[in-house]
Amino acid sequence: YVINAIKYIQFNYSHDISIDDIAKAVGVSRSHLYRVFMSNVGQSPIDYLTSYRISEACFLLKNSQLSIAEIAVSVGFFDQFYFSRVFKKSKGVPPSKYLTSINQEKAAR
Numbered sequence: 001y002v003i004n005a006i007k008y009i010q011f012n013y014s015h016d017i018s019i020d021d022i023a024k025a026v027g028v029s030r031s032h033l034y035r036v037f038m039s040n041v042g043q044s045p046i047d048y049l050t051s052y053r054i055s056e057a058c059f060l061l062k063n064s065q066l067s068i069a070e071i072a073v074s075v076g077f078f079d080q081f082y083f084s085r086v087f088k089k090s091k092g093v094p095p096s097k098y099l100t101s102i103n104q105e106k107a108a109r
Contacts, residue, residue: 001026002040005033009049013056014076019045053077054090061099068095 008025009017022045023033037045053075060071069080072095077083088094093101 001028001033001036005037005045006041006048009045009052013049013053014074016076016078017049019049022049050086051090054087057083057087057095058091058098061095062102068099071095 004026005022008022012021019030019033023030026033028036033045037043037048041048043051057071057075060066060074061068064071066074068084072078072080072083075083077086084094084096087098091098
């Protein structure tokens with residue numbers, strides 16, 4: 001279940017998906033998905049989805065010319081301000097500062 005759920009997340013993270021969607025795709029209840037995810041991954045499915053989206057956003061910030069708003073939408077956040085809050089909570093800095101530090105590193109090389 002966990003492997004299939006992770007695959008579903010990896011293929012659909014850019015869409016507006018819910019835990020219900022993931023559970024349906026895997027063929028289990030929400031609560032069962034939560035339990036097996038916690039025991040095998042060590043975090044809830046929603047936390048995994050969020051961290052996957054943030055890691056994809058970091059990749060895009062480093063390797064694309066997209067704006068922060070475009071990156072937010074492309075990783076499944078349809079509210080740029082919510083994306084910025086979640087990003088800052090995860091990385092300790094807002095995406096704009098993260099991008100600035102990446103550009104400074106590139107310039108220093």
